[in-house]
Amino acid sequence: MLLFVTSHSTAVGEAINQDPSPRVLVIYPYDERVAATTVAGEAVRNRLLEATGGKIDLFSEFLDLSRFPEHEHIERMAQFLAIKYADRRPDVVVALGEQSAKFIVDHRASLAGNARIIVAGFNKSTGLQMNLPTDVIGAFTEFNIIKTAEFARRLQPHARKLFVIGGSSEFDRWWLETAKAELAEFSKDYVTTYLEDLTIEEFVAKTAALPSNSIVLALTIFKDRSGRNFIPREAVKQIAATATAPVFGPYSTYIEYGSVGGNVVTFEALGRTVADLAFDAIQGKPITHVQAPHFNVADARQLDRWGMSEKDLPPGTVLMFRQPSFLEQHWLAALLASAVIAVQSIAIILLLVERRRRRTAEVQSRHRLLEVIHLNQSATAGALSASIAHELNQPLGAIRSNAEAASIVLRSACPDLKLIEQILADIQDDDQRAHDIISRMRGLLKKRAEIEWQEFDLNDLTATAIKILKGEAVRRGIEVSSTHASDALPVRADKVHVQQVILNIAINAMDAMGKAGREKKLMLETRLTKDANAELSISDSGDGIPDGKLAAIFEPFYTTKASGTGLGLSIARTIVETYGGRILASNARDGGAVFRVIFPLAKAETT
Amino acid sequence: METSPRIVAVVDDDPSMLRSVERLLNANGFPTEGFLSAETFLTHAQLQSLGCMVFDIQLGGMSGVELWHHLRQSGVDVPVIFITALEDETLERTAAEAGCVAYLRKPFPAKSLIAAVNAALVLLPRD
Numbered sequence: 175m176l177l178f179v180t181s182h183s184t185a186v187g188e189a190i191n192q193d194p195s196p197r198v199l200v201i202y203p204y205d206e207r208v209a210a211t212t213v214a215g216e217a218v219r220n221r222l223l224e225a226t227g228g229k230i231d232l233f234s235e236f237l238d239l240s241r242f243p244e245h246e247h248i249e250r251m252a253q254f255l256a257i258k259y260a261d262r263r264p265d266v267v268v269a270l271g272e273q274s275a276k277f278i279v280d281h282r283a284s285l286a287g288n289a290r291i292i293v294a295g296f297n298k299s300t301g302l303q304m305n306l307p308t309d310v311i312g313a314f315t316e317f318n319i320i321k322t323a324e325f326a327r328r329l330q331p332h333a334r335k336l337f338v339i340g341g342s343s344e345f346d347r348w349w350l351e352t353a354k355a356e357l358a359e360f361s362k363d364y365v366t367t368y369l370e371d372l373t374i375e376e377f378v379a380k381t382a383a384l385p386s387n388s389i390v391l392a393l394t395i396f397k398d399r400s401g402r403n404f405i406p407r408e409a410v411k412q413i414a415a416t417a418t419a420p421v422f423g424p425y426s427t428y429i430e431y432g433s434v435g436g437n438v439v440t441f442e443a444l445g446r447t448v449a450d451l452a453f454d455a456i457q458g459k460p461i462t463h464v465q466a467p468h469f470n471v472a473d474a475r476q477l478d479r480w481g482m483s484e485k486d487l488p489p490g491t492v493l494m495f496r497q498p499s500f501l502e503q504h505w506l507a508a509l510l511a512s513a514v515i516a517v518q519s520i521a522i523i524l525l526l527v528e529r530r531r532r533r534t535a536e537v538q539s540r541h542r543l544l545e546v547i548h549l550n551q552s553a554t555a556g557a558l559s560a561s562i563a564h565e566l567n568q569p570l571g572a573i574r575s576n577a578e579a580a581s582i583v584l585r586s587a588c589p590d591l592k593l594i595e596q597i598l599a600d601i602q603d604d605d606q607r608a609h610d611i612i613s614r615m616r617g618l619l620k621k622r623a624e625i626e627w628q629e630f631d632l633n634d635l636t637a638t639a640i641k642i643l644k645g646e647a648v649r650r651g652i653e654v655s656s657t658h659a660s661d662a663l664p665v666r667a668d669k670v671h672v673q674q675v676i677l678n679i680a681i682n683a684m685d686a687m688g689k690a691g692r693e694k695k696l697m698l699e700t701r702l703t704k705d706a707n708a709e710l711s712i713s714d715s716g717d718g719i720p721d722g723k724l725a726a727i728f729e730p731f732y733t734t735k736a737s738g739t740g741l742g743l744s745i746a747r748t749i750v751e752t753y754g755g756r757i758l759a760s761n762a763r764d765g766g767a768v769f770r771v772i773f774p775l776a777k778a779e780t781t
Numbered sequence: 782m783e784t785s786p787r788i789v790a791v792v793d794d795d796p797s798m799l800r801s802v803e804r805l806l807n808a809n810g811f812p813t814e815g816f817l818s819a820e821t822f823l824t825h826a827q828l829q830s831l832g833c834m835v836f837d838i839q840l841g842g843m844s845g846v847e848l849w850h851h852l853r854q855s856g857v858d859v860p861v862i863f864i865t866a867l868e869d870e871t872l873e874r875t876a877a878e879a880g881c882v883a884y885l886r887k888p889f890p891a892k893s894l895i896a897a898v899n900a901a902l903v904l905l906p907r908d
Contacts, residue, residue, distance in 0.1 A: 560868065564839070567866030568795045571887025575801035578891035582808035597804060604797050648839060649867070 196456045198222060199233040199264035199286070201278055203271035204240045208405055209427040210441050211270045214295060217445020218268055218452065225453045233264065239273045240343075240396055241403055248277065256284040264289045266452045272296040272345075275312075276304060290455040294448045298463070311455075313447045315466045317424045319353045319391060321437030323360050325470050325491075326389045326422040329434065329482045335388040336364035337381070339413065339421075341395030341404065342371060349393040357391075364389070374398045374409060381417040388419035391436075392428065407431040420480045426471055429494055434480065435472030440492075443467050540625070543748060547671055548621045550745045554677050555619050561645030565611050569604035576601050614642050617670060618677070625668045625752075629776045632663035632672075632708045633700050639676040640698060643684075652684055652694040659701045663708035664776040667753035672773075675749050675757075678742040679712045679769045686716030686767065708775055713768040718761040727759055746771075788830045789898055792816045792845060793837035793864070798887070802835060802864070802894070809895050819843035823851075831859045833882075833901035835894070838865040838872065846876060860901035864889065 200218055202211045219232050237251060267286045269275040275293035282291060293306065294313035301312050319338075327333070338357065340350035350370055357366070369380055377398070381390060395409035407427045414421040414432025421428075426438040444466040454461050470488050474496035477484060484493065555562075580597045583589050617638070640656055647654045665672065680696060687694045695715040703709050719727060728747045743759075750757045755773040762768045789811045793799040796817065803813040814831075816822040819840050834852075836845030843851070849861050863876050866887045873884050882904065883897035 563868055564866040567887040568798055571864070571866060571889065572795065572797040572801040574888035575798070575805045575891065575894075579801065579804035579808045582805075582891075586808075593804070597801075600797050600800060607797075648841065 195229050195231050196226075196265040197231040197233065197262055198266045198268065198452055198456070199235065199259065199289075200268045201270065201274040202234065202236045203273040203277075204405075205236050205238045208240070209407060210425060211295065213427065213441035214270055214445040214448065215268075217442045218270075218449045221446050221449030222452060225449070226456070230456075231262070233259070233262075237274060237277060239277075243344075252277070252281040252285065256281070259285060263287050266290045266292065266455045268448055268452055269293045270295050270448075272300055272304070275301075275306070275310075279304070279306060279310060290452075290461070292448055292451045292455065292461075294444055294466070298465075301463075311451060311461045312463045313444060313451055313466050314463065315439040315444055316468065317439070318356060318437070319393065319424055320356045320360055321468070321470075322422050322424045323357060323389070323391060325435065325437050325488060326391065326420070328488055329472075329477075329480075329486050330387070330389055330420065331486075333387045333389045334364060335385060335419075336361055336366040336391070337369055337384060337388055337419070338366070338391045338393065339369045339377060339381070339395070340393040341397050341406070341409065342399050342401075343394075343397035346394050346396055353391070353393055371399050373400045374402065374404070374412060377409070377413050378416055381413050381419070381421070384417065384419040386419055390417060390419050390421040392421050392423040392433065394425075420476065420482070426469075429471055429473050432476070433473065434476040434482070435470065435491070437468055438471050439466045439468055440471065443469070543752070544622050544625070546741075546745060547674060547749065550678065550741060551619055551621075551670075551674055554674065554681065555615065557681060558618075558642065558646050558677075561649045562611065562615060564649065565645040566608055569607040569611075573601050573604045573608075576604075610641075614638060617673065618642060620670045622668065622670065626670070627666060628669055629664050629666050630669050630672075632665050632710060632773065633658040635665075635669060635673055636676060636698055636700055636710055639673050639680065642673075642677065643680050643696075646681075647684060647696060650684055650688070650694070652687060652696050654696045654698070656698040658699070659708075661702045663700055663702060663773075665708050665753075665773040666776040667755075667773065671749045672753070675746040675771060676710065676712070678746040679771070682742050683712055683714035683716065683767065683769070687714055702775075703772065706775055708773045709770055711768055711770045713762055713766055715766045718765055719759060719767050724759055724761075728757070787812065787832040787902060788827070789813045789833045789835060790816065790822065790826055790831050790859075791835045792819060792822045792840065792848065793835075794818055794840045795837070798837070805891050805894065806835075806898065809891075809898075811898060819845070819848040819851075822848065828852075828857055828859070833898050834859050834861045835898070836861055836863055838863055838876075839867060846872070846879075849879070849881070860904045862894070862897045862901060864894070 200215050202208070202215055204211060206212055215234065222230050222232065235255060239248070264286050267278050267282070267289045269278045269291065272295070275296065278286065278291055278293070282289070291310040292313065293301070293310055295315055297316045298312065298314040301314060306312065338350070338353055340346050340353065350368060354368065369377060372380070374395070377395070384390065392410045392413065394406040395404050396406060397403055398409070407425070408431070410421065410423060410428050410433060411431035420434045421432060422436045423433040424436045424438055426440045429435060447464055447466045451461050451464065470491040472487055472491050472493050474484070474493050487493065576597045580594055583593055636656065636658065640654060644654055676698075680698070683696055687696075693715060697713045699711045701709050728743050747757045750771055750773070753773060755771060758770045758772070760768050760770075789806050791799055791802050791806070791813055793802065794817055799815045799817060803815045806813045814826065816826065820842055836848060838845040840848070845863055852859070860882045862883045862885065863881050864885045864887055868886065876884050882901045883893070885893055885897065
């Protein structure tokens, strides 16, 4: 390949130096601080270094023609460079900007001999006006102000005034004239003012008092009316800083200096275009004029400043300095945070689902418990029905006999009204007695859809339970006795359920005494324990609990009775534990079983 | 003068029931003596003057049936009427077979009791 390149080069002629590293001279029209040319020049250098793998000699010359535009200076510069490069003739000269192009075209013979010349950074018509030799190839840029003006119009559709800013240098004036021609049609829609022949202070002052519905187009200010030189973007910076309307410009270099944007050639793109031409020239390939690409460019910070919307930008606009959004700035943290949140959310959802499942299960199990308790209540009511009927029949029988006696008394010649009064009083009492029995029955049979928490005195509840049991005990020949604590024993639970506990244990105790021939005694005793719990003990005079069965008696279906379900004590324990209590079974020293039911007190202290 | 053996003894552990039965009998012209338990009956009743006995079956201590058996074993042969709030057919049958005049379930109509008492007084051997 190298051989081919070499022989090819030789074949083409003396144009390409035999030196393995081709020499490229980049000529800048101004000093090294003018961004447009330096940016483009840097792009040329980088692209060429990259393309040749570093096998290239790059030279830069700054003509500084903005500050030293005199003919003498140009001539001296040409002589100096001719001597400087006498032994290192460049193979390719890249002239950036119109003035550099003019310079190299005028002095190529002394300076660059047979070097290929590439000019860049001005428009084609300018090139034509310069009468560029046909072997000078251009990378032209069309800085047409109209595209920038249209760009501004899209962002400021309601603007009614147009201001065009230009400086006093030759180039500035040329630009102003070009712009006037180009904007002739566009400016008809606006009240148009050309701000020219002004000092920098006047530019700043005038632009600081513009109505906000104005479009400001900044061309170039290389020089102001007072003759001060500027790097155009520095002038634009001063103006834009205090301008009361958005400033647009056809140069990408203005972007960082307060311009909202415009239709520009980015100087990097220009540089790359030039470098591609130069690389082709080094390789001896034929090259032709090219057009450097244009872009619409906008500064996001300026859009924010003027309250303009990104959405109004023409499609394909390069938006610069867009504040990265929080996500863009902290994408890793955001990603991690999102991941953590997602994982947490999943965990929370799972926990909620689990909780719900558990809650549903709890609700179901509580409903089942309530159902079982109700079945147990019904069974108890069934077991007590005979004694309940007996109890009810007493007052009913008395009422009937009293009523019939009264009617006979009333039929007598001289009715004993005092007796009638006593009879009626007795009837009322018996009626109340019957009502009380039915009330207790209703309490016994009460079905709960949900637990009804209430605070009650365990003493009172025990007394009620004894009333329910009394009839049955009498029927079975069992003597029921009770003692109760002098203190109130407030307990928080469902009364009906705790009553069921007492009934279950008591009926169990009465069953245990069924066959015993000796005295049958059922004892219910409430007390306040030393550790401040409410305790009810139910003891019987039966045979007690068989050894080794103390643990088993609370198990479901444990029964010693032919008719028992084996559920009474199991349900009793479940109820007690539901309300935070304990149930204990033991045998008394003098025989018989003792069941102790312990509930926490509803209040810490009792008086 | 010998007391007319027409007194009806009533034993019921329920005071209101006892009172109402006595009132009913009194209103129908039968003098009564009431007792709240078998034991007080045994200690206080004037057995010779009794024309009839109305026993509640369930009396806390000794039952009405036991009291009757006890009296019969002691040679007291006064007709007995059982009144009970219990619904126990076996007991009813046993009592009937043992020769009670009537077995009434509370609440009972007045005429059942009066008819039973009248029947008992007719049966009274000494009459």
